[in-house]
Amino acid sequence: MRVTFWSMPLMGRVCGFTTTGVIETHFLPYASFCGFPPLPSATAYGVLSAVNLGGMILAGHLGDRVHRPTLLGSIYLIRAASFILPLYVAPDIRLLYLFVVLFGLLDYSTVGLAASHLGIERIGLAMGLISGGHALGGAFLGGLLYDMTGAYGWLWIGSLALSVLAGLLVFTLRDKPDDAGALALAEGPAR
Template identity: 55%
Template sequence: MEFGSSHQTRIGIVVTIGFLALALAFSARATLGLVMPVWEAEFGWSRSFVSGVGAAALVAMAAVAPVAGWLADRRGPLPTLALGLMTIGLGCGLVAVSDRPWLFAVGFAGVGAVGFGIVSTHVVATAIARLTEQGRGLATGVATSGATAGQFLIVPALAVLLTAVSWRWSFGGLAAACLVLGVVVMVMLARRSRDAARQSAITVSSLRDDLRQVLATPAFHILFWSFLACGFTTTGVIETHFLPYAALCGFPPLPSAAAYGVLSAVNLLGMIVAGWLTDRVNRPLLLAGIYAGRALTFVLLMRVGNDVNQLFLFAAVFGMVDYATIPATASLVASHVGVRVMGLAMGLIAAGHAIGGALGAMAGGLGFDLTGGYTVVWFGALWISTAAAGLVLLLARMPAREPVVV
């Protein structure tokens, strides 16, 4: 991928593209909750309808993730990201002009969801893995941290547009930004040299052959199930039930939202630190340590009570181990499953994360309905995180398929 005169310049450009693409994609997803009350007042759309569209989008994303990964393996990650950005742009554009429920559903849960499934951490991680071996972990951590950066950098700007002008401008701005970035990536790809094209060439193989290679690798199954546990304990129980739990403890919305903002901000730092460590320490031990640390955070959560300082302490500590699993997991997929099929493997693993998230969200709601509280949910998340830590330790005994350069 010849974008500049030096290899470091190329890495920097790809990292920047990945960061910005994920920031836009995750911000577009988060805007659904921001605009939900406005749609309720303006169109009379029920929250169950809008939430159902959001849930349908998650299902579509889980289905698209492996396909997007395989497309990244076959056609290259950057062209895949460009396609995804333009698809998100089209989807957000449809939402921006929506005044009927079906058009909103098609825009967000149809076209938009396909784009969300493509512009994802596993495609960005594949782009980094194919570009460099040395410093791969740090580059992956920085690039994929865009997934959380958008939540406290772009979403507030969208909230300003929503308040000052209209919700249509919020989605219209997202559409324009995604389309512009997609075009920029396509222009860069059009200018790459013949040498870079040879470097990016993909060995032609069938989807069946690629699946056979992935599924025949024991390391894949370890990483799949551990990442499913990751989805359960992050997207599932925390992203869905942290704020309701804070309300149950008696905290007003403002400190609860502030604590969640701290979690998101520290999350970005945690991803970068985890990426830096991925290049320097034993990766199975690092990943196991992250899961073990996450398990301990649920002890903190159960001790929050009505102490706001404890709430913020949990948010800060959990933020360090929230998305921190991504760089180490991506690096282990590259070395133990193979870079050639990394997109497909990471896509399947990402689908597992989405399944875990759905199970966690449902388990949290069921646990609350049955017990009137979240203690059983937090205990369950604690033991699931502990099991994930023990599972990834098995990787320490498995040889890498490809050399690891640090």
């Protein structure tokens, strides 16, 4: 459990770096950098937020039906792949919208899956550690990289790399007996 306990806050920091730190801080300035007007950019951000809800519901639904660490690792790896799109967004607003839909589905869908892997007795401390370091560095580093390079490319590449790291880290966690098929067992015939 020790590896799981410390791996989850690390993955939470990666999650926070890419969501709160990068997307919630740098998305609108990046859209402006790409030459998109404020209204379509803000609308895209609103779409991302709306799709978040669907992503969380879908992840919860799937988390009751499939192996949670595999689902969580897959979400991180697909999120990593989504960071390729911002590198090619300008000047095509359709790619911006494709990115926000894809990223929105994967954005906060990791929270419940990560929390469920820790167990009820450790959830408070672990989620406190995850939340405490959630956006550590993403906003600052994104701004620093932009100031140093005059572009956002390295921010997207760094977000991609960190998401791959988090995805691979999830796959190192041991299975929990109640992860896979818990719903199927609950719905089985009563004895």
